[in-house]
Amino acid sequence: MTQYYYAPASTGNFSAGFDLLGAAFEPVNGQVLGDVLAIRGECATTKLSLSGRYQHQLPTDSTDNLILHCYQLFQQRVGKTLPGLDLHLFKELPVGSGLGSSACSIVVACFAFNHYFAEPLSKAELLQLMAEAEGGVSGSVHYDNVAPSYLGGLQLMLPGSAHLCRNLPWFDHWQVVLSYPGTTLSTKAARAAIPSQLPLKTSIEFAAGLSRFVSALYCQDEVDAIAALHDVVAEPARALLMPELPALRQALTELGVAHVGISGAGPTVFALCQSEQIAAKAATYLASHYEKNQDAMTHICRLASAGARAVKDPTQCS
Ligand SMILES: Nc1ncnc2c1ncn2[C@@H]1O[C@H](COP(=O)(O)OP(=O)(O)O)[C@@H](O)[C@H]1O
Numbered sequence: 001m002t003q004y005y006y007a008p009a010s011t012g013n014f015s016a017g018f019d020l021l022g023a024a025f026e027p028v029n030g031q032v033l034g035d036v037l038a039i040r041g042e043c044a045t046t047k048l049s050l051s052g053r054y055q056h057q058l059p060t061d062s063t064d065n066l067i068l069h070c071y072q073l074f075q076q077r078v079g080k081t082l083p084g085l086d087l088h089l090f091k092e093l094p095v096g097s098g099l100g101s102s103a104c105s106i107v108v109a110c111f112a113f114n115h116y117f118a119e120p121l122s123k124a125e126l127l128q129l130m131a132e133a134e135g136g137v138s139g140s141v142h143y144d145n146v147a148p149s150y151l152g153g154l155q156l157m158l159p160g161s162a163h164l165c166r167n168l169p170w171f172d173h174w175q176v177v178l179s180y181p182g183t184t185l186s187t188k189a190a191r192a193a194i195p196s197q198l199p200l201k202t203s204i205e206f207a208a209g210l211s212r213f214v215s216a217l218y219c220q221d222e223v224d225a226i227a228a229l230h231d232v233v234a235e236p237a238r239a240l241l242m243p244e245l246p247a248l249r250q251a252l253t254e255l256g257v258a259h260v261g262i263s264g265a266g267p268t269v270f271a272l273c274q275s276e277q278i279a280a281k282a283a284t285y286l287a288s289h290y291e292k293n294q295d296a297m298t299h300i301c302r303l304a305s306a307g308a309r310a311v312k313d314p315t316q317c318s
């Protein structure tokens with residue numbers, strides 16, 4: 001019997017936490033915004049077929065697909081040659097979009113293999129495997145997409161701690177509009193734009209902003225949490241890659257949006273809204289001013305508190 005697995009889209013950095021904060025999101029209208037992997041059964045040689053709205057953005061040769069790469073990594077990590085699998089990927093997240101597309105495929109694949117083979121890897125081992133696989137694509141290991149896509153929620157990375165990451169509080173009424181213009185930005189290229197060293201002043205500003213955001217979430221101080229959302233690391237370095245951001249921010253702020261930032265490495269932008277009404281206005285604005293082609297999309301989302309999981313049907317994941 002076919003088994004289906006799903007992992008949600010994610011927004012890395014969430015402005016205040018370059019490489020250290022990431023959130024999983026799902027559309028409020030129940031649409032699927034994430035990847036679904038089907039394991040259809042076992043066969044002599046592992047094979048992968050593709051469908052989904054963003055199938056055309058994937059490498060044409062499926063041996064270059066991260067799903068198959070993850071199966072090799074998974075077998076190496078468990079130290080066994082496993083049976084061939086008949087796999088099908090429903091690719092519903094655009095590639096190079098800032099929505100954690102590669103991480104989403106990596107997470108759904110590693111989660112599915114571990115579940116299918118009766119969990120040989122612990123949660124922590126699986127998360128490390130996912131982060132290594134993501135590092136292979138983006139040029140350096142970062143957990144801020146794989147952790148929320150795997151575990152759900154808003155995750156704070158804890159480098160050096162055995163916990164790896166922790167789920168943070170959130171504001172239940174917050175909605176986030178994600179708008180993807182339909183154009184591509186390579187994460188590897190966008191990471192190359194970040195300076196390898198930060199001045200002491202910027203380092204202190206970064207630490208202050210992230211600490212202020214996290215402490216405001218724990219105190220449920222909404223005003224302070226929103227005020228802390230400044231990106232002093234990635235946004236200044238990526239300004240040339242996101243030339244429309246200042247005008248979008250100004251227009252959305254006038255509509256009442258609490259904060260506008262780059263989702264991951266872009267070009268998707270996220271608009272944090274304190275009410276459904278403002279989110280609806282922001283989505284309408286972004287759909288007409290930021291979408292550029294047929295691949296573009298804009299979704300009103302809530303935090304996806306559950307991450308990767310087995311699902312009954314590839315169209316019903318929320
Ligand atoms: N299943 C997959 N999902 C996403 N990207 C994939 C997949 N398989 C291979 N790739 C390749 O991985 C790279 C992902 O690029 P990247 O800029 O990191 O995307 P994103 O920021 O969306 O994660 C692309 O070169 C893409 O062709």
Ligand SMILES: N[C@@H](CCOP(=O)(O)O)C(=O)O
Nearest residue numbers: 012019098099100187264265
């Ligand atoms: N912290 C990373 C996040 C990249 O996210 P993606 O969705 O663009 O892959 C970064 O900013 O480079």
